[in-house]
Amino acid sequence: MSNKNKIGLLGFGTVGQGFYTYLQQHGEERKVKEIVIKNSGKNRNKHNVKFTTDTCHLFQSETDTIVELISDEEQAYRIIKEALQNGKKVVSANKKAIVYHLEEFIKMEKEFGGRLLYEGAVCGSIPIVRIVNDFYRFDNISEIKGIFNGTSNYILTQLLTKGISYSEALQQAKEKGFAEENPVSDVGGYDSLYKLLLLSAHVYGKLILPNEALHIGIENISQNDISFARKHGLKIKLLASVKNVRNEIFISVLPTLVHQESELYGVDNEINGIKIYSENLGSQFYKGKGAGKLPIGHTVYSDYKISDGYRYTYNALENRNDFKYSKQNRHLIYSDRIYLLEKHLSDIEYLSDKSGFGYLTTEKLIYLKEYLYKNQISVIALNEKIKVKILNAAVKHYGFAFA
Ligand SMILES: NC(=O)c1ccc[n+]([C@@H]2O[C@H](COP(=O)([O-])OP(=O)(O)OC[C@H]3O[C@@H](n4cnc5c(N)ncnc54)[C@H](OP(=O)(O)O)[C@@H]3O)[C@@H](O)[C@H]2O)c1
Structure with a gap:
């Protein structure tokens, strides 16, 4: 040798x-x-x-x-x-x-x-860094969205399907080797954000530091939230998203209500799932193990084996000024204590005397993060279609929705 x-x-x-x-x-x-x-x-x-x-x-x-x-x-x-x-x-x-x-x-x-x-650092066994660095070099990605953290996905899956408590689910994730001894990075959304920012560097040439970006984890998700999602045939997933809208880059990690029609709905336990939307390829979906000895061991070994003749090209870094990072995009959110956020929200719609929907910018959510965390208030993102479905169900049930 x-x-x-x-x-x-x-x-x-x-x-x-x-x-x-x-x-x-x-x-x-x-x-x-x-x-x-x-x-x-x-x-x-x-x-x-x-x-x-x-x-x-x-x-x-x-x-x-x-x-x-x-x-x-x-x-x-x-x-x-x-x-x-x-x-x-x-x-x-x-x-x-x-x-x-x-x-x-x-x-x-x-x-x-x-x-x-560093393929092993981003979404486990899905070779997503190579996919965006190499394969997508010749198309314009409009959004990457997905479940990037195996631990929080495992916990959310257990909460929904087994009805166990948050701490029991976290303990199980630790025993299975998915969660670290100190799980803050996983459940606080940091881990998803780090991965998202690495992909954003490859796709848009933006080197954004974690403290400049929105990440809300799953620590505040309550039994109420889980029951709410279950009642409407939805799941709560910790979704990471980087999006390009007319050359403005939006970044977020947020608990999100996901409908059965979404491919991400079926991504459970420690599995990761990623959707890429691009100009000419439309949408593509990748799914694979996000944690564990052999899946990540394989990804690292694969990097080692190609490291002689391969390097990341970071093509977008050359054009980094083409894109502007913005925090002015709006998120539609649901909270079971929306009344506590009333003064910060726009277009608020109540579902009960306490719960409902409203809109917040990324900037506002970053500002509110500490307050949400201290008061254990959950905010869950959703899209308009899901909101309409929930409001219609409320009208059917009660004959009216709160104005
Ligand atoms: N676990 C996963 O599924 C997964 C998935 C993707 C990425 N990663 C990343 O992979 C890396 C390793 O994770 P892991 O899960 O394998 O961690 P782990 O099981 O906790 O093992 C950590 C290893 O690092 C050694 N170590 C810690 N601090 C050290 C120091 N200052 N100097 C030398 N050695 C040190 C430990 O030594 P001792 O054995 O002496 O304690 C141990 O062997 C982390 O960056 C993690 O984020 C993990």
């Missing part, structure tokens, strides 16, 4: 072990001299490989690829940076480290000749 193509592997948790399984299956495990982990005290005797907490050997000349699969974003950032400064090929699944530093990483790729691939 050549001495030149060693792999510097960091992390041996869910994804690290998945990646290593693929190396073993293909007789490549000897390319890894030692695996960098955090806790040297963990019992890993059953694995016939050397572990270390020392990163010194990582950037030696015989190592040409760094595979970074750790759960510490700050350390991940330092590792990716140093690897790129050494002109290495880097494969990472760490969306947060990448989204906050993408501009810097792209510059380093150009300056030092290395490359950074």
